[in-house]
Amino acid sequence: MTKYQADAEKLLKEIGGKENIAAVSHCATRMRFVLNDPAIANEEAIEDIPSVKGMFTNAGQFQVIIGNDVATFYNDFVSVSGVEGVSKEQSKAYAKQNLNPIQRAVAVLAEIFTPLIPAIIVGGLILGFRNVLEGIQFDSLGGTIVEHSQFWSGVNAFLWLPGEAIFHFLPVGITWSIAKKMGTTQILGIVLGITLVSPQLLNAYGVASTAAADIPFWDFGFAQVDMIGYQAQVIPAMLAGFMLAYLEIFFRKIIPQSISMIFVPLFSLVPTVLAAHVVLGPIGWTIGSWISTVVNAGLTSSISWLFSAVFGFLYAPLVITGLHHMTNAIDMQLIADFGSTNLWPMIALSNIAQGSAVLAIIFLHRGNEKEEQISIPAMISCYLGVTEPAMFGINLKYVYPFVAAMIGSGLAGMFATLMSVRANAIGVGGLPGILAIQAESWVPFIIAMIIAIFIPFGLTVIFRRQGILNKIDPVSPATGAIGAQFETANGTTAVPEKTQFEAATPALKTEKFFAVATGELKEITQVDDPVFSQKMMGDGYAVVPTNDKVFSPVSGTITNIFETKHAIGILSKEGIEVLVHMGLDTVELKGAPFTVHVQEGELVTPSSLIAEMAVEQVEQAGKKTDILVVLTNAEKIDSFSLDKTGLVRPEEQVGQAEVR
Structure with a gap:
């Protein structure tokens, strides 16, 4: 066998x-x-x-x-x-x-927006900081910061440059991302996006205030086409991006390869640019305006309390299904049409609510060190705007904290909407989300955050102790603590105490772990892959490398080199099975960016160069370059801790594990 x-x-x-x-x-x-x-x-x-x-x-x-x-x-x-x-x-x-048409559409939307999220987050932080500088009146200063300080006035003006690049020129990012997703020529996607936001066009934000007779146009003799830009517009860019991609795919098939370099880009790009300004742009603008108008009307109408309560309650389930990616497009359209969004504040509050439910689980399960390795980082992640580790690692496991968070999110969202809280930007969620909120709404948003903290926390405690939606989390009648329970002679349960006859705990051994590369060290919970971030494979850490060299994180023996060269297995001296995984989803690259310098059975130390990863090549393939170190035989490990943060170098100790 x-x-x-x-x-x-x-x-x-x-x-x-x-x-x-x-x-x-x-x-x-x-x-x-x-x-x-x-x-x-x-x-x-x-x-x-x-x-x-x-x-x-x-x-x-x-x-x-x-x-x-x-x-x-x-x-x-x-x-x-x-x-x-x-x-x-x-x-x-x-x-x-296995995906229905809606799921496929959502998957496509997610693949388009996911590469743009880092830029959107940075843009949100920048606009949030500018919001503090120019939007808040300080009594001690007699006005805003920019009115009081020339230095901060200059900083505020300078920060508009990257902020404008990210949000006003968003169509460039969208058309590039579509070309990348469809496997077509990415530079053509970038060029198409530029034609939608060219300075030669009337800025989209100036259309409403410009008389119809003053709008510039191209005159073709038999027809005139308005020269209108599509700054910050999402749907026009998506329609144009997909047309370009499908035209390129079509012409690749019918144009001989010997002349395809010339005619495929020509026949794909020029008709798309024309269609974008004649047909797709106006249609997309109209569709986007309809969507944003309906959403904004729902959140400002007489039943806004119901609309917001339902959205706040259901946002977390939307995250599970992936449908939440649609809200990015709606938020951006709201900002384009109304200058702000009333949807994003509720998303930030949902982040906080899920984190507060995990905080309650930490309180209820205090002393459960193994679970705390997941729950504490997950809670912090939620409060910073990323909920997946908390939802999949803790809240959905027990169910009742997930529902408690949904209720708290719904109530907090309803309050925020009734108080007319709006955000100037998106991307910054959780507690830092307040930076994106309009200055005049800070006080009601802070109250909404308090609701999103205390309601989920309190309901989680109540649900558990009353057995509401709780099937797998037993409560000790005496202490209210979770623990191993045993059947007694009379059919009741009890939590056994340690006795003098228990076997003595064997002495633990320490295994030192070292930086696997030069770069930025981060906890495994921060890795953008649920299998690793939720520690399904085991505890560990990651380094975002600044060069191509990969070193052994421990002293031990090479046990396994994957055929695709992107992962190497090591057995440490103390018996820990260590996986060195280079990049995320890099198995798809079939070994191309990797050079392995060791063989199975070879002894290595933290000074051993075990592989090289062509970082630039991995990035060009659209993959994350994180090099993960994962301790996969969790049954042998009593605890693992990191001793370092920030920049690290090979042969530098970053953590240690206690081994049974």
């Missing part, structure tokens, strides 16, 4: 058998299934398989987390199932069969 044969046979059975598998592949840590009927999979039974560390469904794929020995498991699974694997890209294509 092979190493994982029994577990592979069990997984095959519980996943619904061979006939339920449309496709299967694997990456460095997980099996990726596309199932004909996902409902057949017995998730509870799969979780009980010893080799399985967790599972989740994403974009139509049923992903089972195995760890850094996934390649061996995969081979055993293929052997017992007779199902041949496919590439990750083929698996994604098969996965689309």
Whole structure:
């Protein structure tokens, strides 16, 4: 019997058998299934398989987390199932069969906006800071900061430059992102975006105040076309971007390769630019205005309390489904049409509410050190505007804190809307979201934040102690604390205390961990991949590298080098299984950016150069360059801690693990 044969046979059975598998592949840590009927999979039974560390469904794929020995498991699974694997890209294509049209549209929207989020966040911070400088009256200064200080007035004026670049020229980012997503020529997408915001055009913000007779136009003799820009407009840019991509794909197929370099860009770009200004732009502007008008009307009408309460209550479930990506487009359209948005404040409050529910779980489960390794970073992440680690790692696990947060979010959102709270920008969520709020609304927004903190916290405590929506989190009648419970002779439960007959705890050993590269050290919870950030694979850390060299994080033996070269397994001297994973989703690059300098069985130390990763090549492929160090055999580790923050270098100790 092979190493994982029994577990592979069990997984095959519980996943619904061979006939339920449309496709299967694997990456460095997980099996990726596309199932004909996902409902057949017995998730509870799969979780009980010893080799399985967790599972989740994403974009139509049923992903089972195995760890850094996934390649061996995969081979055993293929052997017992007779199902041949496919590439990750083929698996994604098969996965689309499990997505309905709405899910596919949302997935496309997410892929377009996700690369733009860092810029939107920076833009939100910049506009938020400018909001403080020029929008708040300070009694001690006798006015605003910019009125009192020439230096800050200059800073405020200078910061408009990047702020304008991010939001006013957003169509350039959208058309580029669509070209990247569709696999077409990205520079053509950038050029198309520039034609939508060119300085030669009448700025979109000046259209309303310009008389019709004064609007410039192109005169073709038989027709005139208004020279109007589409600054900050989302839908016109999306329509134009997709037209460009599909035209390029079409002409690639019919134009001979020998002349395609000339005529494919020409026949794709020029008609799209014309259509963008004649048809797509005006239609997109109209559709966007309708959407923003309806949303704004709903949030300013006599039933705004109901509209906002429902949105605040349902925003967290939207995040789970991915539908929340649509709100980015709506927010940007609201800002373009009205100069501010009344939607974003509720999103920031939802972040806070989810974090407050986790804070209550930390309070209720105080002393549970293993869970705190997930819950505390997840809470901090929520308060800074990122909710996925908290929702998937804690709140959805217990259900009742998730519902408590939804209720708190709904009430806080309703209050904010009734107080006419609006944001000048988006991207900054959680507690820092106040920077994006209009200065005159700070006081009511602070009250709304207090609601989003105390209501979820209080309801979480009440729900747990009253057993409301609580099926898996038992409460000790004596202490109210969570703990292991045992059946007694009379059928009641009790929490046993330690006795003098308990075996003595074995002495722990310490394993030192070192920087794997030169760059910025960050906690694993900050990594943009739920499998790693939620510690499904184990604890660890990551370094965002500034050069190509990758070193061993520990002293030990190389145990595994993945075929795609993007991941290396190491067994440390104290028996910790360490996975060095270079980049995120880089399995798709099929080894191209990686050069491995070690062999299986080779001894290494923190001074050993184990690989090189072409950072620029990984970035050009649209992938994150984080180099992760993951401790995958959690059963052997008592605790892990990081001792450093910020910039690190190879051979510099950054943390340590206590080993059983």
